[in-house]
Amino acid sequence: MSAPILRSLAELRALRAAWRAEGARVAVVPTMGALHDGHLSLAAAAKAAADRVIVTIFVNPRQFNDPGDLARYPRTEARDAEKLAPLGVDAIYVPAPDQVYPPGFATSVSVSGVSEGLCGAHRPGHFDGVATVVTKLLLQTGADCAFFGEKDFQQLMVVRRLVRDLDIPVEIVGCPTVREPDGLALSSRNALLPGDVRTTAPALYQALVEARRALEAGTGAGAALATARAAILAAGFAEVEYLELRAAADLAPLEAPDVPARLLVAAHLGGVRLIDNIEVAAR
Numbered sequence: 001m002s003a004p005i006l007r008s009l010a011e012l013r014a015l016r017a018a019w020r021a022e023g024a025r026v027a028v029v030p031t032m033g034a035l036h037d038g039h040l041s042l043a044a045a046a047k048a049a050a051d052r053v054i055v056t057i058f059v060n061p062r063q064f065n066d067p068g069d070l071a072r073y074p075r076t077e078a079r080d081a082e083k084l085a086p087l088g089v090d091a092i093y094v095p096a097p098d099q100v101y102p103p104g105f106a107t108s109v110s111v112s113g114v115s116e117g118l119c120g121a122h123r124p125g126h127f128d129g130v131a132t133v134v135t136k137l138l139l140q141t142g143a144d145c146a147f148f149g150e151k152d153f154q155q156l157m158v159v160r161r162l163v164r165d166l167d168i169p170v171e172i173v174g175c176p177t178v179r180e181p182d183g184l185a186l187s188s189r190n191a192l193l194p195g196d197v198r199t200t201a202p203a204l205y206q207a208l209v210e211a212r213r214a215l216e217a218g219t220g221a222g223a224a225l226a227t228a229r230a231a232i233l234a235a236g237f238a239e240v241e242y243l244e245l246r247a248a249a250d251l252a253p254l255e256a257p258d259v260p261a262r263l264l265v266a267a268h269l270g271g272v273r274l275i276d277n278i279e280v281a282a283r
């Protein structure tokens with residue numbers, strides 16, 4: 001059976017109050033819709049960890065630095081609800097824009113440090129938009145736990161930081177990246193890839209895997225990353241926005257994987273910006 005779709009904060013609060021009275025543990029899975037198996041893996045993990053699960057669908061205008069990107073972001077609400085039905089999700093919150101940003105809205109949540117560099121450097125204002133809407137969704141849902149994908153690793157770190165800094169009583173759970181059989185990380189934006197470049201897209205993940213192998217075998221970061229960058233461009237990507245080795249704990253820049261590390265990349269293919277990242281073991 002399809003979960004009820006809630007469009008107002010009042011409806012969400014009423015349901016939340018009933019669940020609180022039952023003593024239910026409530027999970028939230030924030031999304032922007034156009035759901036794929038990556039999102040569904042978060043919903044399944046949430047269902048396993050909580051009594052009640054709310055999936056939110058809100059294409060948040062404040063996190064789009066590029067108006068064209070916002071305009072073409074895929075919107076597939078009816079199909080999203082169908083995909084969630086077999087998972088036993090308890091509610092889908094699809095707020096009208098004024099339920100998140102009421103007239104006169106004047107507050108922004110800005111997380112420094114971890115939101116600088118990487119996507120933060122290339123998408124000005126993006127993480128302020130993410131931090132603001134995630135803070136609102138956590139407070140509106142009053143969730144006990146919230147599920148985010150490691151595919152957006154920097155976003156996950158920004159959310160962990162803001163929850164600690166603002167004393168929001170919620171457990172943040174990071175979930176592994178779900179991939180296509182050829183390695184491409186699932187992403188709503190994959191649907192925008194022109195057909196003729198789809199077979200090129202997995203080169204991004206392959207380059208990360210090869211760089212990880214080299215780093216873990218003792219190759220210096222400079223050489224390993226230069227080889228990976230060249231491989232991504234040779235495969236047919238138009239631009240590598242960033243390709244960096246960072247400490248997994250706080251995303252501080254690293255010269256070598258001497259602590260648990262993350263290798264993160266953003267690159268452009270067929271007019272679409274793809275991101276990916278993988279774990280690199282400490283030497």
Ligand SMILES: Nc1ncnc2c1ncn2[C@@H]1O[C@H](COP(=O)(O)OP(=O)(O)OP(=O)(O)O)[C@@H](O)[C@H]1O
Nearest residue numbers: 031032033038148149151152177178186187188189
């Ligand atoms: N392949 C994936 N595996 C696991 N989680 C994912 C995957 N893709 C997205 N998520 C997670 O789903 C949540 C909602 O993400 P979002 O709706 O932006 O989807 P997306 O596919 O990342 O879309 P976009 O094209 O905007 O990057 C985020 O926590 C994100 O990290």
Ligand SMILES: CC(C)(CO)[C@@H](O)C(=O)[O-]
Nearest residue numbers: 030031032060130133152
């Ligand atoms: C966390 C999020 C739902 C906030 O809009 C979005 O950034 C996303 O889908 O990753």
Ligand code: BAL
Nearest residue numbers: 032063064126152155
């Ligand atoms: N998945 C992160 C949301 C965004 O790209 O805006």
